[in-house]
Amino acid sequence: MTDLLQRIGARTLGIAERLGRAFLFLLRALAAVPSLVLRPGLVVQQIYSVGVLSLVIIVVSGVFVGLVLGLQGHTTLVNFGAEQSLGVLVALSIVRELGPVVTALLFAGRAGSALAAEIGLMKSTEQLSGMEMMAVDPMRRIIAPRLLAGFIAMPLLAAIFSFLAIFGSYVIGVGLLAVDAGAFWGQMQDAVDFREDILNGVIKSLAFGFVASWIAVFEGYDAEPTSAGVSRATTRAVVHTSLAVLGLDFVLTALMFA
Amino acid sequence: MGRNRRLIEIWVGVFVALGFAALFGLAMQVSNVQFFDAREGYEVELRFENIGGLRARAPVTVGGVRVGRVAEVGLDANTYEAVVRVRIDDTYQLPEDTSASIYTSGLLGEQYIALDPGGLDFYLQDGDEITLTQSALVLERLIGQFLYQMGDSDD
Numbered sequence: 001m002t003d004l005l006q007r008i009g010a011r012t013l014g015i016a017e018r019l020g021r022a023f024l025f026l027l028r029a030l031a032a033v034p035s036l037v038l039r040p041g042l043v044v045q046q047i048y049s050v051g052v053l054s055l056v057i058i059v060v061s062g063v064f065v066g067l068v069l070g071l072q073g074h075t076t077l078v079n080f081g082a083e084q085s086l087g088v089l090v091a092l093s094i095v096r097e098l099g100p101v102v103t104a105l106l107f108a109g110r111a112g113s114a115l116a117a118e119i120g121l122m123k124s125t126e127q128l129s130g131m132e133m134m135a136v137d138p139m140r141r142i143i144a145p146r147l148l149a150g151f152i153a154m155p156l157l158a159a160i161f162s163f164l165a166i167f168g169s170y171v172i173g174v175g176l177l178a179v180d181a182g183a184f185w186g187q188m189q190d191a192v193d194f195r196e197d198i199l200n201g202v203i204k205s206l207a208f209g210f211v212a213s214w215i216a217v218f219e220g221y222d223a224e225p226t227s228a229g230v231s232r233a234t235t236r237a238v239v240h241t242s243l244a245v246l247g248l249d250f251v252l253t254a255l256m257f258a
Numbered sequence: 259m260g261r262n263r264r265l266i267e268i269w270v271g272v273f274v275a276l277g278f279a280a281l282f283g284l285a286m287q288v289s290n291v292q293f294f295d296a297r298e299g300y301e302v303e304l305r306f307e308n309i310g311g312l313r314a315r316a317p318v319t320v321g322g323v324r325v326g327r328v329a330e331v332g333l334d335a336n337t338y339e340a341v342v343r344v345r346i347d348d349t350y351q352l353p354e355d356t357s358a359s360i361y362t363s364g365l366l367g368e369q370y371i372a373l374d375p376g377g378l379d380f381y382l383q384d385g386d387e388i389t390l391t392q393s394a395l396v397l398e399r400l401i402g403q404f405l406y407q408m409g410d411s412d413d
Contacts, residue, residue: 044266186317189288197289
């Protein structure tokens with residue numbers, strides 16, 4: 001019995017300790033961000049590997065999510081004779097929820113895992129300590145550019161995703177299922193508000209981008225310097241990011257749209 | 259390295275431009291933002307007893323074809339009439355004795371204004387008023403009247 005209690009206690013303390021480390025790590029990384037003004041090339045390089053290289057999966061999933069949502073929405077709406085509202089249904093669900101959330105989950109899988117593995121490997125091969133030896137601050141050189149790049153790339157990826165998804169549902173709805181194009185766009189424009197819906201979606205994706213790159217970079221930095229440790233860090237980066245994004249999404253939705 | 263770096267920077271530039279283009283596309287095509295509403299038109303005032311669920315941006319049609327949109331919905335503080343300002347495209351000239359009614363598209367659809375052009379040779383100008391109007395049918399009121407009549411006929 002006491003063994004069990006002890007294990008629970010140890011677990012809790014371990015979690016609290018990790019959370020504390022993550023916060024301190026974040027503060028140090030954020031303190032290093034202003035120094036990037038002098039070296040914007042580092043950030044551009046990271047935006048390339050985090051953003052540009054994620055484009056393919058974002059584009060493909062965006063189009064397909066739109067196509068599927070168009071088909072499914074139509075089969076339901078047609079029962080109520082409301083297939084004209086397909087545009088509203090698709091646009092609101094994508095701009096408010098699916099765009100930011102699915103992009104963040106894909107981002108965690110495509111970019112977050114790569115970040116964690118890269119930094120974890122740097123740590124286990126002692127490149128990070130090597131940098132410190134040469135008086136190069138790894139926070140400035142490695143961590144901060146990646147953090148900032150994720151924060152910048154995420155909303156852009158989410159915007160591309162949402163745009164293509166709505167385009168996909170347009171192709172299915174208007175092209176294949178013969179919803180009237182005027183009603184599709186017209187009702188959508190009536191129902192979707194720029195500030196309420198689109199800007200809130202952008203705010204969401206900013207928050208997700210921040211959290212996703214924070215978790216990925218921290219898991220890599222905090223990895224045990226062994227091959228098993230790097231592998232665990234990569235897995236944790238994806239799992240924790242997904243959970244954090246879903247939880248945060250609920251909180252943000254409750255604050256924004258409730 | 260120099261060439262490679264240039265390529266990376268170009269790609270990042272393309273990516274950022276694409277992102278902003280998508281956001282701009284969302285704003286213009288999907289939402290109701292109108293930074294520059296270029297379509298010219300003239301405004302006409304309609305007075306209704308009851309407009310039901312009519313809202314701004316609802317369509318205004320002639321024979322089922324959209325000729326404009328509702329610009330603003332307000333209330334005349336003196337007569338307690340609903341005042342609906344509609345903006346009609348310049349390409350359409352409507353006679354002065356045009357009448358207006360509020361209909362619902364489908365059973366539960368949105369409400370719109372249908373205009374019935376009259377036969378006069380004088381045309382509506384900017385700021386004119388259409389007085390020949392028919393109010394929206396409010397479903398509850400209709401059902402109420404119907405039940406009332408049912409009660410009467412039982413006697």
